[in-house]
Amino acid sequence: MYQKFIITGDGELKFGNVYHHRNLLQWDETCPHGGGLWRVDEERGIVVLYGRSFEFGAPSIEEIRYVDWDGIDGKERLLFYQPHWPYDEALVPVNWGY
Secondary structure, three states, X not given: OEEEEEEOOOOEEEEEEEXXXXXXXXXXXXXXXOEEXXXXXXXXXXXXXXXXXXXXXXXXXXXXXXXXXXXXXXXOOXXXXXXOOOOOOOOEEOOOOO
């Protein structure tokens, strides 16, 4: 199982430990905004989003409207996106729900 995320058609960021990104979708959901991988950086207390979904493409981070934290551990944290992974370690803050 892998730590993956998707951004649904409603702008929901969903996390999970799954084999395929599609396993994060409910039967009536779509994933037009892509997905990728995630990891918790315990040292900094943040979640880092990176990579892309082979099924749904690269994530459109600007489409995130709300976050379902249950797929991690229910604990809300700051989100960052690593747009040039694996070539660059730069982190971009993710603003959502505004």
